[in-house]
Every structure is written in C-alpha cells, then in structure tokens.
Amino acid sequence: MRWIALSFCLVVAAAGAARAAEAVSPELIRLHDDLKLSDSQDIAWRDYTTAIAPDPQQVARHRATSELLPLVPTPRRIALIEATMSQDAIDFRRQSAAVTAFYGKLTPAQQRVFDQDTLPQGSDRP
Template identity: 70%
Template structure:
C-alpha cells in the first residue's frame, strides 16, 4: 500500500506522500479528523513501497547464480531476515495508525484493506 490525501487540504500533503488509488479511497472512506492526519501520514510513509527492497531483491537474484550453494543459502537467509524486519516495522506502523481510529473507522479500515481474489499480494 502507498497513498495520498485528496481534497483541498490533501493536495498539499500529496506532494510529500506516494500516490496510490487504493489509499486515496481508504483515506476518503475513513473520514479522518484533523487530529488523525499526522498518524495517516506516518502510516502512509511506513507502508509505501521502498525502492531499496526492490533493489535488494534484484541484487540477490543477480548474485545467486554466481555463488556456491552455502553462500546462496546465506544470501537468501539475509534477504529474508531483512524482509522480516521490514514487515515488522510496517506492521507496527499499521497497528499504531489503527489504534488512532474510532471503532467505526476500524471497521472501514478492516473492510478496505482486506485482500481480494484479484489482489496480487494474496
């Protein structure tokens, strides 16, 4: 997930946040109050695609054919450990944002972020 805000106030913030239609819809559906906007920004920045992750995966794939099997295992393990740390960091950001939402907003968040059959993340 990546995002931006919409509306007059959101257009200025959009310049500093990654834009993604799913998160624009989520932001609209949540109907955040002004006090929740900083938590939204933190959430969006935490879940935004990280080009370093893609670069790390690409580098790993390029190196695998060139190293012996024990080194391949170590390389894959190191990549998986970093992916796990990234997942945990993002998970903490999601939980922190979720905790700032009202019970009704939490229901909306749960509904809007549930993976669908056509979701490539599934």
C-alpha cells in the same frame, strides 16, 4: 555556480515530489476517503503511509539478490536468501508497528472500514 546548484536541487526536489505523488495508489486514496479522518488522525495517516511506502533499499536488495543467485554456489545462495529474509522480517515488523499505531487512532467504525478496505484482493469480503 551557486544558482546552477540551487536550480539542480530544486529540479531534483520537484522530481522527487512528483514521484511521491505518483506513488500514492488508488487503493490508498480510496481508503483515506472512506475513513473520513479528523485533522488529528490525518497526521497519523501521513506517518502510516510513509511507513508502508515501498522502500527503495528493499527493492534494490531484492534485485541484487535475484541477480546474484544464479552466480553463486548453493551454500552462498542459502545465506543470501536468509539474509534477505531477515531484513524483510525487520521491515515487516517496522511496517506492522506503523499499521497497529495508526489503527489504534481510529474509531471502531473506522476500524471496520479499514479492515474491509485492506483485505487482500481476491479475499472473500463479508
């Protein structure tokens, strides 16, 4: 029985690792390559990418909000939207702190690369 449980845990862990590997966007791979990070900066990179990764709880919260909105009266909709936005603001502050911390570890030349590579798509690039 222990072996079955252990095997199950290994399969779940492998699946989680595979999903994590798939979650790395081509843009992040390009940014990492363009930055030419030192070993010490690579540790900060891992912290940064972990902090900005899509949060399953946030995705679930948005899905639940979308499903509930048509079912509740307007005052409850407003409260639900406000609660969702408040949690999104907390998530944004956490992610922005991670970006700022990582950015501070970069050299000025790397900061220029980061600025250029992270412009929103469709922005005018200098």
